[in-house]
Amino acid sequence: MxxxxxxxxxxxxxxxxxxxxxxxxxxxxxxxxxxxxxxxxxxxxxxxxxxxxxxxxxxxxxxxxxxxxxxxxxxxxxxxxxxxxxxxMKTKFFKLSHTNDNEDVIESCVRILHRGGIVALPTDTLYGVACLAQSTEAVEKLYEIKARNPLKPVAICVGDLYKVCQWTRFPQGLIQSVSKTLGLEDKLDCQRPSSPGVLYGLLEDLLPGPVTIVTERSPSLNNTLNPKTSLVGIRVPDHKFIKDLTNRLREPLALTSANVSGEESSLRIDDFRSLWPKLDAVVDDGEVGTRYVNKTLQYAKEGSTVVQILNDGVSFKILRPGCAYENTVSVLKCKYGLKLTM
Structure with missing residues (x-):
C-alpha cells in the first residue's frame, strides 16, 4: 500500500x-x-x-x-x-465530550452555520440536519440534501421557552382559555405577543422535550421558510448541546431528521453516512433517543410528537404521534382542558 x-x-x-x-x-x-x-x-x-x-x-x-x-x-x-x-470530502466531524461544555465545538458550528452551512447534530430523539432558519439559501440547500418535497414544511428549533414566543404566535383563545383554567385572568393585561406570559406553564409542561408545537408564525420569522403556510412547528429539544448552540446563535435553526426523505430515521451518525459528503459538519454524540421508549418502539425513531394548536384556542390536533403522545395529550386535556380533535 x-x-x-x-x-x-x-x-x-x-x-x-x-x-x-x-x-x-x-x-x-x-x-x-x-x-x-x-x-x-x-x-x-x-x-x-x-x-x-x-x-x-x-x-x-x-x-x-x-x-x-x-x-x-x-x-x-x-x-x-x-x-x-x-x-x-470537506465535511468536519466533531465528537462531543461529556466532561466539558463543548464550547469549541459550538463555536465551530456557529461559524459554519453563519456561512450558510448544513450541520448534522444530535437531539433528544434523533439525529437531525440543521441550518439557520433566517437564511433562505441555507434552507434551500437543506431541502436539496434531504431530497425533500419543497411543499413539505420544516420545523424550527430554539433554546428556551421565551424564544418560542419570539418566533411564533399563539391564538388569543388559547391564552384566554389557559388563563381561565389557571385563574390568571388578571394577568391578561400584561400579556405580550412575544412573551409566554400565562402560557409559560403550558409550554414548560411540554418543553424542553420530544414535542413539536405547530402554531402561527411570528412576523420576525423568515417569510421564505415554509412560504405556503402561515404555520410553523417549533421545538426545544432536551439536549444540552443543541440548546447551547441555538442560544449562542440567538436565532432559530431549521431542523429536520438526518435522513433522505422517506428513509428510516437515525439514532447514530453511521445511520446517515450517505449524507456525510453533502454536509459541512457532523456532530457525534453516540446513540441518541434511548430515553424514550413506548409500547411500539424500542427507541424514539418516530421522532417528536407533533401537536397543532387550533385557531379556536380550545382544541388541538395530533399531526404525528411520535414518542411523547400519551404525555402530550394528558397535559393538554387533563391539565389545561383543551379538546383533542381528529
Missing part, C-alpha cells in the same frame, strides 16, 4: 489519509486540536511511514497520540471506509 499523508488545515481536525499496513482500511482520523505535537516523539511507534511529515494535534498537554492502540488525543478515532467517502 502506498503511504500518503495529507495535511488538512481545518480547525481542530487532523487528517490521516492512509496508514501503512492498515488492517482496518481507514481513510480519516479526526483529532480535537489545541497543541501541535512533535511528529518524531509522538508518532514513531504509530505504524505510520515517516518519510512524509504530518501535523498532529492534541487537546491538552498530557494527551497521548497512539494510533496503534486506537486512541488519539484521548478520543477514539473515526473509522471510515475508503469506499464510502471521496478523498476530497
Amino acid at each position: 502506498n503511504s500518503n499523508l495529507v495535511r488538512f488545515r481545518a480547525t481542530y481536525i487532523c487528517v490521516l489519509k492512509e496508514f501503512t499496513n492498515c488492517q482496518n482500511n481507514l481513510r480519516f482520523v479526526f483529532i480535537p486540536s489545541r497543541r501541535k505535537l512533535s511528529t518524531t516523539n509522538h508518532c514513531k511507534n504509530s505504524g505510520l511511514n515517516m518519510s512524509t511529515t504530518i501535523n498532529c494535534y492534541s487537546s491538552s498537554e498530557n494527551e497521548s497520540f497512539n494510533t496503534g492502540s486506537g486512541i488519539i488525543g484521548g478520543y477514539e478515532p473515526a473509522k471510515i471506509s475508503s469506499n464510502i467517502l471521496p478523498s476530497a
